[in-house]
Amino acid sequence: MSCFSSADESAHYGLSVCMLLGQYREQLRWEDDGVDELGTGDASAIADAVHALPGLRVRSYDISPPSVEKARANIAARGVADRYTVELGDFFDQADSAGGVQARTVISNPPYIPAPDRDILMPELWGGIHGNDLALQLLKAGYDNVIAAVPSYSDPEGTVRTAEDLGYRVVNFLAMGLDFGPYSSEPRVHAHIRRLCAEGRGWAGEADYMVAVALFTRDPELPGDRSHQLLRALQLS
Numbered sequence: 567m568s569c570f571s572s573a574d575e576s577a578h579y580g581l582s583v584c585m586l587l588g589q590y591r592e593q594l595r596w597e598d599d600g601v602d603e604l605g606t607g608d609a610s611a612i613a614d615a616v617h618a619l620p621g622l623r624v625r626s627y628d629i630s631p632p633s634v635e636k637a638r639a640n641i642a643a644r645g646v647a648d649r650y651t652v653e654l655g656d657f658f659d660q661a662d663s664a665g666g667v668q669a670r671t672v673i674s675n676p677p678y679i680p681a682p683d684r685d686i687l688m689p690e691l692w693g694g695i696h697g698n699d700l701a702l703q704l705l706k707a708g709y710d711n712v713i714a715a716v717p718s719y720s721d722p723e724g725t726v727r728t729a730e731d732l733g734y735r736v737v738n739f740l741a742m743g744l745d746f747g748p749y750s751s752e753p754r755v756h757a758h759i760r761r762l763c764a765e766g767r768g769w770a771g772e773a774d775y776m777v778a779v780a781l782f783t784r785d786p787e788l789p790g791d792r793s794h795q796l797l798r799a800l801q802l803s
């Protein structure tokens with residue numbers, strides 16, 4: 567077992583979450599009940615967001631023991647251990663447990679590597695055959711607001727359509743181009759991504775792809791719908 571490592575991707579996730587939480591602070595009301603997080607990784611990106619947003623409390627979960635160990639050290643070093651907690655375990659076990667979902671908002675850069683099976687460089691990053699299994703599970707977990715990374719090669723259209731079916735709209739997003747890293751360059755993953763793109767289930771360039779961190783909501787206080795712009799930014803329409 568290892569810890570997820572992709573500096574550009576984590577920085578984009580952390581900065582985007584920070585910006586969306588800041589921009590929509592009044593409507594999301596995260597100062598009241600905090601936010602939950604699926605997949606802490608080494609916690610560095612969100613520790614910076616917690617530091618930048620006084621009043622933000624994050625409850626995070628990761629299934630990877632080395633990640634949790636690293637995350638706790640990084641959170642302590644950043645001085646935000648009182649507002650950013652990490653537990654070792656499956657996020658969906660706590661979401662399903664007695665009492666269920668407490669916060670209104672969940673954040674995540676979910677595992678999104680598409681592959682035929684879990685036999686990949688870091689199995690914890692497997693997102694199912696189309697790469698969006700955990701994103702879809704998160705949308706079904708009962709939160710009013712979901713801030714999640716949506717990559718261009720993991721069936722983003724399927725993710726957006728499922729979100730719509732569940733009553734979510736895309737309020738806003740921040741998109742960025744990323745180079746293929748070690749996880750997506752693995753030959754059988756790379757070949758699988760090419761197949762998905764050829765089938766029309768995603769987009770990837772020769773050596774890069776797009777990721778958008780998007781705010782999905784079911785709250786009428788957050789108007790508008792940028793689903794179409796999101797798919798365009800991911801090169802899907």
Ligand SMILES: C[S@@+](CC[C@H](N)C(=O)[O-])C[C@H]1O[C@@H](n2cnc3c(N)ncnc32)[C@H](O)[C@@H]1O
Binds near residue numbers: 606
């Ligand atoms: C793409 S990484 C993102 C890590 C970090 N948020 C970042 O952006 O740097 C996804 C993380 O989700 C964790 N993970 C996978 N399945 C999970 C689950 N069911 N519950 C909690 N964490 C999970 C993985 O171990 C991995 O650390």
